[in-house]
Amino acid sequence: DSGVTQTPKHLITATGQRVTLRCSPRSGDLSVYWYQQSLDQGLQFLIQYYNGEERAKGNILERFSAQQFPDLHSELNLSSLELGDSALYFCASSVAGTWRETQYFGPGTRLLVL
Amino acid sequence: QQPVQSPQAVILREGEDAVINCSSSKALYSVHWYRQKHGEAPVFLMILLKGGEQKGHEKISASFNEKKQQSSLYLTASQLSYSGTYFCAVNNNAGNMLTFGGGTRLMVKP
Numbered sequence: 001d002s003g004v005t006q007t008p009k010h011l012i013t014a015t016g017q018r019v020t021l022r023c024s025p026r027s028g029d030l031s032v033y034w035y036q037q038s039l040d041q042g043l044q045f046l047i048q049y050y051n052g053e054e055r056a057k058g059n060i061l062e063r064f065s066a067q068q069f070p071d072l073h074s075e076l077n078l079s080s081l082e083l084g085d086s087a088l089y090f091c092a093s094s095v096a097g098t099w100r101e102t103q104y105f106g107p108g109t110r111l112l113v114l
Numbered sequence: 115q116q117p118v119q120s121p122q123a124v125i126l127r128e129g130e131d132a133v134i135n136c137s138s139s140k141a142l143y144s145v146h147w148y149r150q151k152h153g154e155a156p157v158f159l160m161i162l163l164k165g166g167e168q169k170g171h172e173k174i175s176a177s178f179n180e181k182k183q184q185s186s187l188y189l190t191a192s193q194l195s196y197s198g199t200y201f202c203a204v205n206n207n208a209g210n211m212l213t214f215g216g217g218t219r220l221m222v223k224p
Contacts, residue, residue, distance in 0.1 A: 002155065002157075002158075004155075031210075033210075033212075042116070042214055042215075042216055042217065043156070043201065043203075043214040044214070045211050045212060045213065045214075048210050048211070055210060056209055056210045056211050058211055088153075090155060090156070097210050098210060099143050099144050099205040099207075099209065099210055100144065100163055101161075102146065102158050102161050102169070103146070103158075103212065104158060105148075105155040105156045105157070105158075106155060107154070107155050108154075108155055110153075
């Protein structure tokens, strides 16, 4: 158990809908990362937050957005969902969000868009 | 650009050794190794930093060749629990973004 929690564990929804995924980092970690893992694209970095501020952006679609709240939990919002958005979404956390640190991954949210 | 891992898959008998390689086309600041079992979270194994520092699992070792922009993960005396997909993830600049390789599937048989 990495100490990173994610809810929900599974999510089934329809195309065009909007969902919110939630992540709580390990105690003491200020930085949160979001990753998408699909069969054809592998593990892809989406976005990073540090202490409430966006710090780095990867291949995140405009339909997706995220934020980190004052209590350091983070939410990833996915809207106008398409079949291709079906994937495992992981959150990871680290202490200060630098390249020198280990990122610890949560258990993931499996999203299925029908 | 995604780092290239080799081999893509390997099958071992318990007790055998394996080496997994990770190669980047860009300079490396850090290399992170993870193991993932199907449907589960990637689990941290090792981190190797530019300059030589490394931290990680006591039963797994790794090397980092900054000049060749490569890293290798050494699995010795493999156990059944070592089965899974191994990923290297690299940081190619002083930023915070990790780029993951395509993974190496390892199966250890009794």
